[in-house]
Amino acid sequence: MRETLRVHMGWLHSWVGFLAGLLLACIFASGTLAVFDTEITQWMQPEVPLTQGTSLTPAALQAAAQAVQAEEEKGLSAFLTLPLQRDPVLRVLHYDGYEFVGTALDSTTGAVFPARETAGGQFFYNFHFSLRGGNQPGVQIVTFLGLCLLVAIGSGLVIHIKALWPDLILFRPFGARPRAWVDAHLIVGVLFLPFITFMGYTGTAIHARALLPAEPFFPSHTAAPHKKEKTAPKGHVLQAGPLPPPLAPLIAQARDVLRSPDGNLILFTPDEVRIFKSDAFGPFLTRDHVDFSRKDGHSLRSATQSPPAVATMQLVRGLHYARYAPLPLRWLYFLSGLAATTLAASGLVVFLMKRRRSSGEQFFFRLVEVLTMTTVVGFPTATLGIFWANRCLPVVFSGRAMMEIDLFFLVWGLCAAHALLVSLTRHAASGWRQQLGVLAGAGCGLPLLDLVSRSHAWAQGASVFMTADALAFLTGLIALCALLKLREPAA
Template sequence: MRETFRTHMGWLHSWVGFLGGLVLTAIFATGTLAVFDKEITQWMQPEVVLKANSVTATPVALHHAAETMQAEQQQGRFAFITLPSWRDPVIRVLHYDGHEFIGPVLDPIDGHLFPARQTAGGQFFFDFHFALRSGPVLGCTIVTILGICLLVAIGSGIAIQIKAMWPDLIVFRPFGARPRAWLDAHLITGVLFLPFLIMITYTGTAIRARGILPPHPLLVARHSEQTAQKADDRPKGGRKAAAQQTDLLPPPLAPLIAEAKERLQTDKCELILFSKTEIRIFRSDEASLFLSRDMVSFSRADGHYLGTHIQNGAAAKTTQLIHGLHYARFSTRLLLWLYFVSGFACTVLMASGLVLFLIKRRKNAGNRIMFRLAEGLTLATFIGLPISIMGLFWANRLLPVNMPERLSAETDVFFALWALSCLHGVLFSILKKPLIGWQLQITALAIMAMGVPALDICSQTHSWLHDATRYYVLDILVFLLGLSALFSLTILKRRSV
């Protein structure tokens, strides 16, 4: 009975893990990079000079930010302002383009606009992780369903490995036979980072679960009431009066920010939204583990205080905790690195699971077309995705700064390289030369990754005024990835002899 249960759990773990793992590996990889989304954006906009100590916006800079915001809104964009923080010490006037939040960047001291290049930045990885760049409905639904599948795979994996878990954990054989080495990597990352894996998967699934469930009739009724109330609150006189209010420059923001901090009892505010009649200043996400949307509202016409919205109660606090744990915006730099390392380990866990799936079935099903297709897709996921990411970094440095539709061109390079990697991997697998396919793509990864720092230096786009500890760390990490790929290539060629 027990062996039958383990057999069924093994089948469930293998197939659910493989079919979901092809996409989940990419989701976890981009989510890991999204931990440092702000820092990646800074690397991809080297024209923006980062001054480590300038984390407070001056009244002059806020005035220029308000003017920039108004100009953006007059062009039909729903623009808002983000204030300087320890991770991103600049003022940004952002709008949502359907995938990322992009917009002008201002100096927090004098408010001048930086001539920053158009780029998706680290927001690209956040959007891919969150919605596969397929929109807030389709993409988020797919990611949520895959999160549920991952929870199933985790449970079945624990069921089949609980007995052998401890002996396999204390003996790691990275240079052993291929199945043994891959299994050890899979088990060790799975056991050591199991709490993080469960936490990040559960919270990520819970955040979006409501989007795939039918709404309760009571919630629909309440939403209708709120919509009607908002319609009643619109300025009298129709669109003309609303447009006139939007054309008015907002009152000075510095006193409003100071009052908002006092009313919210915090020393950090980060986000300023502008409606036709209101200015809403939100508590910073970095202020607490509980990621809230507490805010203070002011009149857009004259800046007088309208009200304070603070979410309390057990349900609200639970939701805030779930969001806070998943997004990790409260973190210190040490905790951010722990999230990054844990996310990388979970990516290795899923990628090694894909390879194990193929190794176990190569003998009996190696000549079948479905196996060949699966092997090509695994290669595109395991190696093709990092190649595409390196291609995105290369495109950021090589594309002309003033090129029209530059942001789209960068992302097109990413997806074109990924599609080419997939086609290349499937072709070599169908031709029964998968090892050559792996070697070629690992070689390409090593060259592109090790070339990024050299390209960054040769392009001379960076300023030596940058805070080196936050700016050049990406060059170092990418170079280490290239060295790892080169090391893997030597091992692969040695075993193929």
């Protein structure tokens, strides 16, 4: 009976893991990058200096308030994010239907930095959150894939629990390729199982309501959305209100009530100024806020208490988004996200290799290889493509943020078309090598492009630029190693 169960679970694990893994690998990868979404935006906007402090002046706040009012007069619902050590600038942002975009201001003078338009790290967060498909069907698909992930984890445990320890201690990276891939899949899955399970569960729980279309998923804009949630409906317009009163005393009073010493999120309605607790204050991602009259600045109300059930969900959200996390913990999230990406990608490769001998001539198998190549190699190539586009597109272009995103999908589509062509013509092995060569060149070449573009002073925020370039170069080296391995006769 147990062997019958393992056979059924093996079928379930293989097919659910493959079909869901095609997108889960991309969701894991984009979520991993979203851990450093702020830093990616800083890399993509080198005109914004990172060496200034986080102190605010009344002049800067006044300039920001005027910018908010100007956005409202254009029919846009704008809000402010105050400086943090991680992002030491004032930002006036609005939701364009996909990402939060806007201008960066000097926190001392209020001067607008002439920063290039860019998709920034928000693109990767949005892709992770909804595959850039909105709440319907994007969020619904991602939430359903989260359920599939939990099913794949459970069935995988049933399959391997009996021989788990021998498989772990007999890792054979230089053995037969199918065995080595299975070993890598097992080791990554077991070592990072708590993190992967936790992130899959919390991500599914956060957006579980998206699977119930009878209930509206997003609250109204006036429900005080969190900065990282896509709560403002596309095209939603608020009536422009009067120029807000001086914000400095309101911020000081709100920080005292909210016990939040760091930067805050400030939303505006025609009648009110709402100051929210900082994302970075702690693991509870709350919507605690203090409201003031937009006309004269007098205090209206505060909301700082949550019932236990709501507080539990706030903790789930906070741990999943990790906005509070210090730098070492964010790196742990990043490395664990890479492990989850490796788990999904290696599972796709194992699925492919197990069926190559018996089904290699069938059209279905060729289609499987196309999808696997597009995911495993095409997606990271497209990801590097958006970084190349950021440095290559002229800074003065209007709408260049959308151009970056269009180029991302164009590169990914070209990778898919190339994979289809080589697979249908029975040259899939050459296709793998060619795409890995492109990926290696894109990764290893990005630091050189960043250097010759002279887009930033290396003395300012050097750690952001050097880290991003180093990770791109490492990606290129990994692709190069895989390429050299595939060129061996045994491949």
